[in-house]
Amino acid sequence: MIEINMQETQLPLKAEARNLSFFYGSFQALKNVNMPIYEKRVTSLIGPSGCGKSTYLRCFNRMHDLYPGNRYEGAIDFHPDHTDLLSPKVDPIEVRMRISMVFQKPNPFPKSIYENVAYGLRVRGESARSVIDDKVEAALRSAALWGEVKDRLNEQGANLSGGQQQRLCIARALATDPELMLFDEPTSALDPIATASIEELITELKEKVTILIVTHNMQQAARISDYTAYMYIGEMVEFGETDQVFIKPNKKETEDYITGRFG
Amino acid sequence: MNQQELQALRTMIVAHKRWDMMFGLLGILALMIALMTFTALFADMAINGLGRISWEFLTSFPSRRAANAGILSAWVGSVLVMLVTAVAAVPLGVAAGVYLEEYARKNWVTDIIEINVSNLAGVPSIIYGLLALGLFVYTFGLGQSILTAGLTLALLILPVVIVATREAIRSIPQIIREGAYACGATTWQVVSDHIVPYSSAGILTGVIIGMARAIGETAPIITVGALTFIAFLPPAPFTGEPPAGVFDWLFAPFTVMPIQMFNWTSRPEAAFLANAAAAGFILVLMTLAMNGLAIWLRYRLRKNINW
Amino acid sequence: MPQPSDRLKKDFSRHFKERVIEAILFLAAFLSVFTTTAIVYILVKESWIFFQHVPLTDFLFDTQWTPLFDDAHYGIMVLLSGTITSSMVALLVAIPLGTIIAIYLSEFAPFSIREIAKPFLELLGGIPTIIYGYFALLFVTPLLQKVFPELPGFNLLSAGMVMGVMIIPYVASLSEDAMRAVPMALREGSYATGATRLQTALRVVVPAATSGIAAAYILGISRAVGETMILAVAAGMQPNLTFNPAEPGATITSFIVQVALGDLPHGSIGYQTIFAAGLTLMLLTLVFNLIGFYMRKKYREVY
Numbered sequence: 001m002i003e004i005n006m007q008e009t010q011l012p013l014k015a016e017a018r019n020l021s022f023f024y025g026s027f028q029a030l031k032n033v034n035m036p037i038y039e040k041r042v043t044s045l046i047g048p049s050g051c052g053k054s055t056y057l058r059c060f061n062r063m064h065d066l067y068p069g070n071r072y073e074g075a076i077d078f079h080p081d082h083t084d085l086l087s088p089k090v091d092p093i094e095v096r097m098r099i100s101m102v103f104q105k106p107n108p109f110p111k112s113i114y115e116n117v118a119y120g121l122r123v124r125g126e127s128a129r130s131v132i133d134d135k136v137e138a139a140l141r142s143a144a145l146w147g148e149v150k151d152r153l154n155e156q157g158a159n160l161s162g163g164q165q166q167r168l169c170i171a172r173a174l175a176t177d178p179e180l181m182l183f184d185e186p187t188s189a190l191d192p193i194a195t196a197s198i199e200e201l202i203t204e205l206k207e208k209v210t211i212l213i214v215t216h217n218m219q220q221a222a223r224i225s226d227y228t229a230y231m232y233i234g235e236m237v238e239f240g241e242t243d244q245v246f247i248k249p250n251k252k253e254t255e256d257y258i259t260g261r262f263g
Numbered sequence: 264m265n266q267q268e269l270q271a272l273r274t275m276i277v278a279h280k281r282w283d284m285m286f287g288l289l290g291i292l293a294l295m296i297a298l299m300t301f302t303a304l305f306a307d308m309a310i311n312g313l314g315r316i317s318w319e320f321l322t323s324f325p326s327r328r329a330a331n332a333g334i335l336s337a338w339v340g341s342v343l344v345m346l347v348t349a350v351a352a353v354p355l356g357v358a359a360g361v362y363l364e365e366y367a368r369k370n371w372v373t374d375i376i377e378i379n380v381s382n383l384a385g386v387p388s389i390i391y392g393l394l395a396l397g398l399f400v401y402t403f404g405l406g407q408s409i410l411t412a413g414l415t416l417a418l419l420i421l422p423v424v425i426v427a428t429r430e431a432i433r434s435i436p437q438i439i440r441e442g443a444y445a446c447g448a449t450t451w452q453v454v455s456d457h458i459v460p461y462s463s464a465g466i467l468t469g470v471i472i473g474m475a476r477a478i479g480e481t482a483p484i485i486t487v488g489a490l491t492f493i494a495f496l497p498p499a500p501f502t503g504e505p506p507a508g509v510f511d512w513l514f515a516p517f518t519v520m521p522i523q524m525f526n527w528t529s530r531p532e533a534a535f536l537a538n539a540a541a542a543g544f545i546l547v548l549m550t551l552a553m554n555g556l557a558i559w560l561r562y563r564l565r566k567n568i569n570w
Numbered sequence: 571m572p573q574p575s576d577r578l579k580k581d582f583s584r585h586f587k588e589r590v591i592e593a594i595l596f597l598a599a600f601l602s603v604f605t606t607t608a609i610v611y612i613l614v615k616e617s618w619i620f621f622q623h624v625p626l627t628d629f630l631f632d633t634q635w636t637p638l639f640d641d642a643h644y645g646i647m648v649l650l651s652g653t654i655t656s657s658m659v660a661l662l663v664a665i666p667l668g669t670i671i672a673i674y675l676s677e678f679a680p681f682s683i684r685e686i687a688k689p690f691l692e693l694l695g696g697i698p699t700i701i702y703g704y705f706a707l708l709f710v711t712p713l714l715q716k717v718f719p720e721l722p723g724f725n726l727l728s729a730g731m732v733m734g735v736m737i738i739p740y741v742a743s744l745s746e747d748a749m750r751a752v753p754m755a756l757r758e759g760s761y762a763t764g765a766t767r768l769q770t771a772l773r774v775v776v777p778a779a780t781s782g783i784a785a786a787y788i789l790g791i792s793r794a795v796g797e798t799m800i801l802a803v804a805a806g807m808q809p810n811l812t813f814n815p816a817e818p819g820a821t822i823t824s825f826i827v828q829v830a831l832g833d834l835p836h837g838s839i840g841y842q843t844i845f846a847a848g849l850t851l852m853l854l855t856l857v858f859n860l861i862g863f864y865m866r867k868k869y870r871e872v873y
Contacts, residue, residue, distance in 0.1 A: 061762055068681065081269060093276050097764030098264060107755040110778045120763035122773070125275065169759070176763065179264060283766045290674025293667045294687055300735045301694055304705045311708075358598035366592050367599070378863070379602040385789060385859040386852070387796025389823050390609060392830070393848040397612030401836060418605055425602075449584060451591045472696070479698020482798035482823065486830045486844075521700040521799075528704050528803055536708060543701050554696040558689045 427469015748782020
């Protein structure tokens with residue numbers, strides 16, 4: 001049922017969802033989702049609110065394990081070692097150490113800017129000051145925040161502006177060299193200028209890391225992503241290269257959504 | 264990530280999770296310490312006191328001979344004092360809670376009232392005893408009576424009733440008020456027809472918790488100077504010669520359960536300590552029952568909430 | 571259709587009734603202010619007479635407390651030492667255990683355990699203090715004497731320990747409230763970096779809830795300082811300038827009980843002494859309560 005256009009079939013995969021279903025108690029929020037995620041590419045998830053795109057994203061780092069009553073079916077095959085991210089045998093902590101996440105609203109910890117970025121390293125037991133210093137600087141540079149905060153690393157993270165806070169959260173997610181980064185509507189709480197800088201940042205980041213992003217904004221998906229998936233009521237309606245999905249969608253539903261006739 | 268790195272990662276996670284598990288055990292241990300203390304306390308009093316609990320114990324006055332002593336005057340005193348406390352604290356506490364939630368404007372007077380309520384909740388109970396001694400006993404001349412004790416405990420539990428009332432009222436959604444106002448109701452009509460009835464279960468919970476605290480309070484009543492050896496009952500309420508005699512019971516000397524227990528606890532003879540254990544056992548059962556009832560009520564309330 | 575004049579009249583009486591009701595309710599609420607004022611008035615009035623007999627310097631610096639002897643000394647330090655020592659013991663029990671329980675219930679415990687543990691703690695906190703006093707004197711002290719045979723029958727240690735257990739529910743539930751108020755987004759942020767429960771609890775939740783937890787500790791201290799019956803029953807009532815918990819001692823509160831048990835005539839210096847002691851206690855707890863109140867307000871404002 002799902003047609004996947006793979007013109008770049010030689011492109012290496014980073015992850016692959018296979019028959020993924022998800023249940024909040026007895027409510028099925030995801031239905032048999034199949035989807036590839038290509039390495040060092042930006043893949044975006046679009047769809048009307050409540051369609052399950054955030055639920056889908058949060059399967060990748062097993063966030064649903066935090067709350068009782070949630071259940072996965074199917075698999076997410078994570079390359080290159082072919083770990084099934086959803087397997088009960090795989091510790092969610094292991095998954096989260098390899099896959100980092102940026103949230104909808106910036107959620108800096110009530111700590112200094114430095115400690116916010118160093119958090120993931122400290123959690124991993126890193127204690128060498130020089131190592132942490134280097135990684136914090138590198139992460140802040142990658143998040144395009146170093147120039148603005150290098151003289152105030154000991155200030156509280158909450159003192160930054162909204163856009164800076166979100167870049168701080170990106171730096172925090174970057175500092176641990178993740179293999180895949182998840183973004184859950186990262187700009188929905190930001191003003192247009194801060195949004196533009198985050199979008200630019202995401203396009204730069206794909207040189208280093210694979211990115212999966214949920215966005216509430218179709219233009220944003222068109223601007224930043226290489227691949228786009230359209231979801232509707234827990235199902236993957238269409239997946240393809242962004243240009244193709246936006247210009248020449250295969251499915252009528254996708255076209256209706258993109259042209260604004262629905263959603 | 265290659266196999267080697269993955270292996271290192273997994274080893275680290277196992278080590279981290281060991282700490283998690285150890286803390287989980289520590290948490291259960293800490294709860295266990297609390298549970299074991301409670302069990303020891305309960306069992307100790309049961310072992311030492313159960314033998315003394317009998318019909319005679321409940322229907323006898325205190326006595327110089329431990330074996331003849333009972334708690335009749337103590338439990339009757341407790342009941343009468345609680346009656347006064349409830350009659351004073353419930354209307355005052357509910358009225359204050361209603362005022363603060365439904366009437367009070369955001370200004371400095373309201374701020375002062377709120378600061379006072381939360382401060383009074385933290386004032387040690389013995390201070391209320393000193394207040395009662397200076398105010399009720401000597402300034403108002405109420406003597407060391409049931410009325411004095413009841414009013415003292417009422418002041419003591421007033422913050423509990425006020426806070427419970429406010430919380431219960433706050434859980435009523437705004438649309439209920441708006442619906443009533445839209446029908447042309449005055450503020451008082453909204454309060455008396457809707458706010459108070461709908462929050463009554465929550466208020467009742469708070470009242471019971473407050474009364475459970477009051478029934479076990481010892482220090483303020485000792486401070487008032489209540490006698491500890493009372494071998495008679497106060498006149499039964501509302502039986503005296505009207506009009507003056509109806510309230511005779513309010514001015515009668517009295518003793519209450521915790522004071523009777525304190526009295527026996529401070530005697531060196533083992534026989535009296537057994538009496539103390541028996542009185543304590545009954546007192547604990549009373550407070551546990553009251554608190555248990557309140558907790559159950561609150562639980563029911565949460566389950567039945569339909570807005 | 572009523573005449574306009576009728577309607578106005580009706581509105582006026584209705585309005586009047588509303589105002590009267592509001593005034594009555596206001597008076598009930600204002601009773602709390604009256605109570606505080608009355609407490610301060612009574613304590614200050616009686617203490618005033620006391621301080622006309624006893625210089626403030628003697629009260630603060632004398633090292634003896636013998637108000638009922640012919641050679642009367644009024645050094646409040648003696649009672650304060652008992653209050654401080656017993657409170658310290660209580661806090662050494664209540665703060666670690668209360669905090670661990672709070673972290674466990676807020677971050678670790680499965681729903682079912684929390685549903686059982688919280689009402690249980692509430693029941694524990696509702697037990698009358700006279701019962702705890704009995705327990706300290708007749709269960710804990712004999713138990714401690716098996717380990718430390720030279721421990722006297724009345725001592726601050728067992729009273730303090732039992733007082734600590736009494737305060738655990740208080741510290742635990744207030745701290746847990748503070749941790750619960752930490753937004754889930756912060757926890758998710760931490761878990762998303764691969765942190766364990768303990769790492770999240772200790773590195774993110776507890777620091778974020780610091781002011782609320784500090785408020786819980788401070789209100790716990792205030793409770794310990796004001797506790798009366800446990801000490802009156804189990805710590806002995808001899809004034810004793812000591813910081814050694816293995817000794818008996820009197821506290822401000824147990825002294826008041828001791829005087830109230832005897833029959834001191836109204837207006838005697840001995841009678842006024844308890845008001846001076848009460849004023850000291852009131853000031854002490856007021857300071858703690860106000861600090862705790864503002865810290866709690868602070869964390870409520872943050873989240």
